[in-house]
Amino acid sequence: MATDDLMTRALEALGEDGPLSVEALRRLADLGDLPETMTIAEVSGHLGVSPHTLRYYERAGLVEVARDGHGHRVYDAEAVRRLVFLTRMRLSGMPMRDLRHYIALVDAGVHTVPERLEVLVGHRDAIRRRIRELTLSLMAVEYKITTYGGSAGPDVQTVGATTGEALPDEPPRRALPAERPAPSR
Amino acid sequence: MATDDLMTRALEALGEDGPLSVEALRRLADLGDLPETMTIAEVSGHLGVSPHTLRYYERAGLVEVARDGHGHRVYDAEAVRRLVFLTRMRLSGMPMRDLRHYIALVDAGVHTVPERLEVLVGHRDAIRRRIRELTLSLMAVEYKITTYGGSAGPDVQTVGATTGEALPDEPPRRALPAERPAPSR
DNA sequence: GTTTGCGTTCGAGCGCGCTCGAAGGCGTAC
DNA sequence: GTACGCCTTCGAGCGCGCTCGAACGCAAAC
CATH class of the missing domain: 1.20.5 (Single alpha-helices involved in coiled-coils or other helix-helix interfaces)
Known part of the structure; x- marks a missing residue:
């Protein structure tokens, strides 16, 4: 999944062991000032998802993207912002199905x-x-x-004993020094 | 994924909002005393994965399971313990590939x-x-x-502004009452 | 005996989310 | 000119992890 990279980058940007606070969030949200419009390559670089995936999202009905005179995609700031949202949601495990639903609601x-x-x-x-x-x-x-x-x-x-291995080639499953014989419920 | 159910059940067993402590872990690990051998249906019920999936894991080389006189699978305690381990790892996102590798190591x-x-x-x-x-x-x-x-x-x-929607049909992207104008880095 | 139920093997199919390849257009660089 | 590079559309393919169906076996219940 291309979007794995995105989060990796996000985490790096935050510093792996940072406080993970609202402060962190603000930095994440800070996309810099987006240019008026962007090409597919720019969006791709910005979001860390492949152009293929961007086209796929468009086909899936998640964003509408205008074309220039040559038929090339022109992403306006709104489209980019939506894509940021979409990638974030994908990253957190929201399925495409739900994303389509949500976007339909937004557009409604x-x-x-x-x-x-x-x-x-x-x-x-x-x-x-x-x-x-x-x-x-x-x-x-x-x-x-x-x-x-x-x-x-x-x-x-x-x-340790439930891992299904307990060091094979060794006497399996000696009880470890128990503290109490685990209450029956 | 069948294994979703497993974790759901595990979480329920723990009480959704429990302390999530070592105590919790002990309960999770407490499989009860496994019978000497189990049928595929029993293992399936016990682990919360379908018989189909159990056969699949076997085909994948993750467990060896003996047969009885009728060709039916007979899971011994060791196999069951291994399957518990395997499902737990799958649940936590370890890919089949890595699981196969790990099991190969165990068997080596x-x-x-x-x-x-x-x-x-x-x-x-x-x-x-x-x-x-x-x-x-x-x-x-x-x-x-x-x-x-x-x-x-x-x-x-x-x-809020980065979600790509910002309430369409409304003036897009008024700045929210900012506390500070976000440091330029 | 036949129905029901649970098991078997084998290979195919599916849902998801991409990912890619083919065939072609356009614009700039050499 | 022609090569390069980036873009387009379209449909096919892929990797993953199951999930299922077909065709069959065996055994207890009726």
Whole structure:
């Protein structure tokens, strides 16, 4: 996915270990002053997505883009801003389907604002869920790494044994020193 | 993806808003006492992945599963534990390719432990990156929601304007009440 | 016996989000 | 002129991770 690069760049711009604050957001949002119009190559460079993908988004009905006398695309600032939004949403995992829906709402006029909000809230919740999932997985992987490394991890005891390997060629599944025999619920 | 359900269930088991702690991990890891052997349907129910997917994983070389007299799969505890590991890794976004690599290492013997650790560390970092990405996106979406809702959000100013919509049918892009005119860098 | 239900293998198909290639137009550089 | 480079459209192809269907086997229930 081309958009992976985008976020990578965004993260780099923020400094990998920055405070990840509203301040960071402001910097992310700071697109510089967009020129009046841009070519597809410029937009591509700016957003970090390929021209192919930009054309694809247009075909998908997510943006309308004017042509110049030669049939070449001319992206105005509004189109670029929309594309920034679109790439950001794609990056956070919103499917094309939902994006099409949202854009249809936007194009349908201001009376769809409540429904747009619903979509956004739904997506926000999806992101939150995903972060929780990943946090959980992260903990499992970190635990596994520490126990693998030998520096006997914290107090979870069964995780290592649930990895389906437990160092094959070795006595499988010695119980780690348990603190308590895990309450039955 | 079938595995979505798995994590959903895991999260439910933890209580959506729980402390997300090591305690939580222990519960997740607590698979109960696995029976000696299981049928494909049992494993499927236990892990929340379809029998189709279990067969697929086997075809992919991720687990070996014995057959009974009728040619039916018989999953032993080790296979189940491995599948738990595999689904957890899939859930956290590790691609099949890497999983195959990892499993090959496991099957190659204990001397591959260092390389296994490298893989795990790489994956851990990937998860961390993804969490950071999502956190960033979450902030952007939350900001957009609050400003959309009218309850003028915190102090970022440009984000709303970068969404490519800025309430069409309305004077586009009035500057929001800025606190400071964003430093030029 | 036949129906129901669960299992098997194999290969094909699908949904997603790109990604690419072919065939061609236009404008500038040499 | 012609080569280069960037653009266009259109449709096909791809990588991923499943997901499914067809055709069949076996066993217990009715």
